[in-house]
Amino acid sequence: EAQVTQNPRYLITVTGKKLTVTCSQNMNHEYMSWYRQDPGLGLRQIYYSMNVEVTDKGDVPEGYKVSRKEKRNFPLILESPSPNQTSLYFCASRFLRDSYEQYFGPGTRLTVT
Amino acid sequence: AQRVTQPEKLLSVFKGAPVELKCNYSYSGSPELFWYVQYSRQRLQLLLRHISRESIKGFTADLNKGETSFHLKKPFAQEEDSAMYYCAPANNDMRFGAGTRLTVKP
Numbered sequence: 723e724a725q726v727t728q729n730p731r732y733l734i735t736v737t738g739k740k741l742t743v744t745c746s747q748n749m750n751h752e753y754m755s756w757y758r759q760d761p762g763l764g765l766r767q768i769y770y771s772m773n774v775e776v777t778d779k780g781d782v783p784e785g786y787k788v789s790r791k792e793k794r795n796f797p798l799i800l801e802s803p804s805p806n807q808t809s810l811y812f813c814a815s816r817f818l819r820d821s822y823e824q825y826f827g828p829g830t831r832l833t834v835t
Numbered sequence: 836a837q838r839v840t841q842p843e844k845l846l847s848v849f850k851g852a853p854v855e856l857k858c859n860y861s862y863s864g865s866p867e868l869f870w871y872v873q874y875s876r877q878r879l880q881l882l883l884r885h886i887s888r889e890s891i892k893g894f895t896a897d898l899n900k901g902e903t904s905f906h907l908k909k910p911f912a913q914e915e916d917s918a919m920y921y922c923a924p925a926n927n928d929m930r931f932g933a934g935t936r937l938t939v940k941p
Binding site: 757 | 841871879880932933
């Protein structure tokens with residue numbers, strides 16, 4: 723089944739404790755991206771990647787890192803999480819030269835205390 | 836950067852009433868635009884794209900270049916239409932609008 727998966731789905735952590743949220747897609751998509759969703763603010767892009775080893779900042783990259791060493795994986799890294807990074811995170815992927823339709827993962831709910 | 840604006844964060848209508856969710860874009864050229872929908876506790880999914888000119892679940896959206904708009908419309912809203920709706924440009928950085936939460940009351 724073609725899909726985007728994220729792990730973990732739920733995470734509660736403490737300020738300053740490094741964490742990684744994984745994202746994987748099995749559709750051979752070149753493009754992958756991370757968003758955070760907050761009430762009243764909608765969906766804001768954190769980082770995106772147009773292919774392996776190519777990443778770019780979105781609207782809210784501060785406090786986040788990403789890497790794209792393999793085409794199928796695009797992990798989101800929080801080196802020192804803070805409470806303002808408590809949010810619902812979505813990973814998405816799509817083909818570059820297609821209709822731009824993005825396929826979304828199920829979301830990861832992160833709480834930083 | 837190509838941007839879209841959704842001016843209404845919340846929209847509430849009664850079942851059977853017409854509904855229009857607004858989306859405006861602020862760039863020139865030939866825009867390609869999407870509407871995505873997120874039902875409660877589900878992931879975002881594509882609702883429709885303007886190039887296909889299709890109707891999905893009774894929703895349509897027409898690109899109006901004069902008004903730079905891509906409003907989503909449905910003549911008779913249903914309770915199951917209650918969801919979060921996002922407008923998005925079809926470009927490389929895919930910056931979504933802020934979203935509109937639609938509530939259809941019985």
